Amino acid sequence: MSKNSLSTFDVAIIGGGPGGYVAAIRCAQLGLNTALVEKRKALGGTCLNVGCIPSKALLHTSEQYAFAKGHAADAGIEIGGEVSLNLDTVMKKKEKVVAQLTGGVDMLVKKRGITRFNGHGKLLGDGKIVIGDSEEISATHIILATGSAPVELPFMPFDGETIVSSDQAIAFDTVPESLVVIGGGAIGLELGSVWARYGSKVTVLEFLPHIAAGFDDDVSKFLERCFKKQGLDIHTNTKVTGAKEIDNKLHVTAERKGKEIAVPADKVLVSVGRKPYTESLGLENVGLSPDQRGFIEVDDHFKTSVPGIYAIGDIVRGPMLAHKAEEEGVALAELIAGKAGHVNYDVIPNVIYTEPEASSVGLTEAQANEKDVAINVGKFPLAANGRAIASDATEGLVKIVACAKTDKILGAQIVAKGASELISEVVTHMEYGGSAEDLGRTIHAHPTLSESVKEAGLAVSKTAIHSL
């Protein structure tokens, strides 16, 4: 590779996940000559390839299976013969979904005139990046969007077979007889649900007093009851201590209320969190060093301490969420193009895609109390919603937290079928400074589950129509 053929760009982005590819598209839309470096063949990062999307495909198919197996008869559907699972078909369908989406992103990136580089990108300094071992490019602005990787337990390292991360837990070739999920957050609960529906005996071990950290206690307790009804064995306040063979069978050992328990496990899903992924990124070549937890420090405009190098997504502060990374990508592209990019961190929704789903935005009741904000809380149970009753979706509740003085919505939590969609309207109201009353005075179609969001808005001032 000779020096004079060095390709130069306005912007080069390392990492083709939701943060990186979205930033690339925005940059291209704004007329910047853009390069996108990604080591995977397919764009889309963890989210599209091994995260959000494949897990949603599995959640969908497993829910259909669970329905056919357990509830079809209640709905008047008589199935002759045994309902059985073809996991191979399930996985093929999931792969098709992933292929369609990564292909779509690929096409979008191509059509926007973005130059793709397939290989591991590494910083060399002076605006230069080496891809793989050979090709070199240079850019005025470099965006780091390398995402995150699953956190490993030091005493129980991943082996890719038995002790696995979500990467493998979306692709088991057989349904494990028993699955132990370590960590009761979104990933653990979602994949735990998938395999429980397919017949695994699933045990969730959570270190904290409640699963679904980040939700109010009443909401996470409600969720816990829902999952227990579905057959998930959930142990909170439980500290995993290791794994050992008992009678030729792997058991995960844990400490619970001072007592040791041992849970048999054909597979162990470790879902205790994710960490920023900056391995072999060449940070040392430009004089960047991540903080203790591996995050790269950035200012409000995503600038690192090195001029011309920016970082977004899971490798910087804030929640590790695809939509957060996307918004940062858009905002940063706009800032680079001299426009007014901005991310409103106070209104980032968060979702657990179980059945029922759980979603949240803004402050929880507990967080508001910690901040000493006087609040009013409105709650509405899905059990009092007509559409929910008609469609067997009465498990759930909507909780709105509003400022006592101004009635401004400060946060919301929803447990419901489709809570991921229901949260959007609260996010929109919050984005525009809306009050609980505004929510309550906005017309919602009848009958819909979304009426329960409206009713919860009314409940803030104790004026809900369909509850007492």
Add this chain to the structure above:
Amino acid sequence: MSIEVKIPTLGESITSGIIASWNVKDGDYVEKNQLLYELETDKITSEGLAEVAGVITLSTAEGDEVEIGQTIATIDESAGAPKTASSSASSSASKKEEEVDEEAEAEEDKAANLKPRSEAQSPAVRRIATEENIDPATVIGTGKAGRVTKGDMLKHQSSSPSPEPSASSTARTLRSSESEARAEPKTQTRKRLTPLRAKIAERLVAAQQEAAMLTTFNEADMSAIKALRARHQEAFVKKHGVKLGFMSLFVKAVVQALKQVPALNAQIDGDEIVQNHFYDIGIAVSTPKGLMVPVVHDCNQLSLAGIEQAIIDYAAKAREGKIKIEDLQGGVFTITNGGIFGSMLSTPILNAPQSGILGMHTIQDRPVAVNGQVEIRPMMYLAVSYDHRIVDGKEAVTFLVNVKQALEDPARLLLEV
């Protein structure tokens, strides 16, 4: 290349203001020196002009509170003038201008119809607007792009929000509506204090609280001054180009009296008395936004015509909202004329930290005893309010008598007696 439009420094004590109005719309092409906005602060209202020509992008809305130095808009110099102007095929230049004006007007109408910001009102805002009779347009919005939120409306209500009507009060309402021919419901409207009005209120109350304020009265026979003006007005106007009014004579009378009674030309600063040795007299001017007191400097050195001219200039500036902060600073004594509105007698409030204020009133023909005879004379009551902490009663009365004498016999001004 974009130029940022920033709020300029207006004076030491001014740190923020409110965009009272935008005279251009987002995306407009503006000419250099075109009037862009009016800024209202707690002291003055000022105007902002375009430094360059180009297409303007507004980043603040009317009613937004802005800080000194804040960027409130950008002007893209590279953007050209609108095509409609240059491509107009009209041969006559004046006609072309007319057309452009018409187009601009049409565009203005369109923009007024769209008006995206202020008209986006949430249901709760609309409810409060109706129930509490608050025009959301008068409320400062803190929501996205300056939208008014429910919280903004609640904050706007000075009193606590009226509680939900109880059953009994609802019943009362029903009963009263049964009795026909009721008068229209009594309504109130609420508007936020403008910064200027808030400052006026604050300063007047402070003056009342801090000073030991006392008012002394007298009256002046205005025959001599009226005769003087009648006799010399024509020549005065011819020579100086301004009319000889009462005010310049009052200013001169006050300056002379201040020289006689320096206590009124002093003020308290902490535990010290500051004696002024100059004669900068504040003249209270009523403006659409509220009372302002621009200062005529060095009145002892100015001619009567010079004083009249200064007052005329200030009146014009005040009407146009162009009074600057410097114009309001440094006065040692204030004259206020309630007479122009017909006031017969009033007790003016000190313009802190000054120690004296003279109130002029309406001139009324009244019977008075002159040399043992009842005569009808044009009389004016005079009032001086003073800070009794540093001005003794004797001094205040002497001061006012001095003013009275000068007015009744203007020759004293010439002789300085």
